[in-house]
Amino acid sequence: MLPNILLKVEKALEEKAILSKDQLIIFMSLLKRYKKNEWLYPGVLIRKLDITSSQAYKVLEIMKEMDVLEVNYELYCHNCNTFEGPIYETFSLMPNEVECESCDTELKPLINSIVIYKVIFDGE
Secondary structure, X not given: OOHHHHHHHHHHHHHHOOOOHHHHHHHHHHHOOOOOXXXXXXXXXXXXXXXXXXXXXXXXXXXXXXXXXXXXXXXXXXOOOEEEEEEEOOHHHOOOOEEOOOOOOEEOHHHHEEEEEEEOOOOO
């Protein structure tokens, strides 16, 4: 991401005080690597910043409100811990039933989907 977007994101996150100063520094360093059309997983924030899932989603939702990210969905098999198939822009585009290719478990979108975020604006 370009510096102008990073600065806007940093200011917005400082105002909301979701992250500590040290966590914000780490997050901004991580964020500058992301480019348009890349996926940002909440789990990355949870691991890298040592934050709760609630904090991670709050941070990502702020960026969504700034039109930097958009919500997408990915099927996830909780049985074998693998992601299944394509990423969907809307929940309604997901198939009603899918079978995990790794362990043959039946996946249902309401239970087996996770929210991920796509970078839609990186300053260019």
